[in-house]
Amino acid sequence: MRVAVCQLNARDDRAANLAVARDLLTRAAAAGADLAVLPEFTDYLGPAEGTPAAEKLDGEYATFFAEAARELGMWVLAGSFHEASGSPGRSHNTAPLFDREGYLVAAYRKIHLYDVDIPGRVSYLESATIAAGEETVVADVEGVRVGLSICYDLRFPELYRRLAVEGGAQVIVVPAAFMLHTGRDHWEVLLRARAIENQCYVIAAGQIGDHDPGRTCFGRSMVIDPWGTVIAQAPDTVGVTIADLDLARLAKIRTELPSLANRRLI
Numbered sequence: 001m002r003v004a005v006c007q008l009n010a011r012d013d014r015a016a017n018l019a020v021a022r023d024l025l026t027r028a029a030a031a032g033a034d035l036a037v038l039p040e041f042t043d044y045l046g047p048a049e050g051t052p053a054a055e056k057l058d059g060e061y062a063t064f065f066a067e068a069a070r071e072l073g074m075w076v077l078a079g080s081f082h083e084a085s086g087s088p089g090r091s092h093n094t095a096p097l098f099d100r101e102g103y104l105v106a107a108y109r110k111i112h113l114y115d116v117d118i119p120g121r122v123s124y125l126e127s128a129t130i131a132a133g134e135e136t137v138v139a140d141v142e143g144v145r146v147g148l149s150i151c152y153d154l155r156f157p158e159l160y161r162r163l164a165v166e167g168g169a170q171v172i173v174v175p176a177a178f179m180l181h182t183g184r185d186h187w188e189v190l191l192r193a194r195a196i197e198n199q200c201y202v203i204a205a206g207q208i209g210d211h212d213p214g215r216t217c218f219g220r221s222m223v224i225d226p227w228g229t230v231i232a233q234a235p236d237t238v239g240v241t242i243a244d245l246d247l248a249r250l251a252k253i254r255t256e257l258p259s260l261a262n263r264r265l266i
Contacts, residue, residue: 001141038076092109
């Protein structure tokens, strides 16, 4: 399986964001990618007051990427977008997955939300505008089990263990908008840890650069193998990075170091 991580600098212009994302997908397809992964909030990263109205899974955003997947003949994990929820004033942060014919195969709603309140320093409640998802999601991508997660989920290893053990995931995708100040110390470490402990390939597509108001994303999108080796990493710019996944190597690692099989619940 050939995969592409598409690194984006989404801002407050939704149409421009989608146009750049479509160009990146075209480049990924031209490189022979079977699956392309876009970052968290591909639709919009800007001031809260300009956030576009939340849409359903058959709305403009999903239709746009369904058509891209069909036209390019490639699987597309369309980053994430603001999906309408049943909770007044809050949307889901949702990652939709489309197959080569443009059909919606799966949709994952971000489970873990970043809520922090440190008096005199910072107060941020993601849960004030985002409704948490409640279900883990693993999809079959042409015989390969792919688990879905989003950004802050990365800090919760129990989610990834469920994807690998209960869902049988061989590959895990992580669309993200990791901030610079945490990303430079934690991003690669956490991604490699999730790959090693679950013996999965990890495909992480991040936002890069500045986003109003006063936020900077780390970027460094990458693909990591089940041994924890970074096999591809994006430079610090908008673009596409390609990697080939060796599923025979994954099977060999799980056989020769059977940590998933040896686990005990105590």
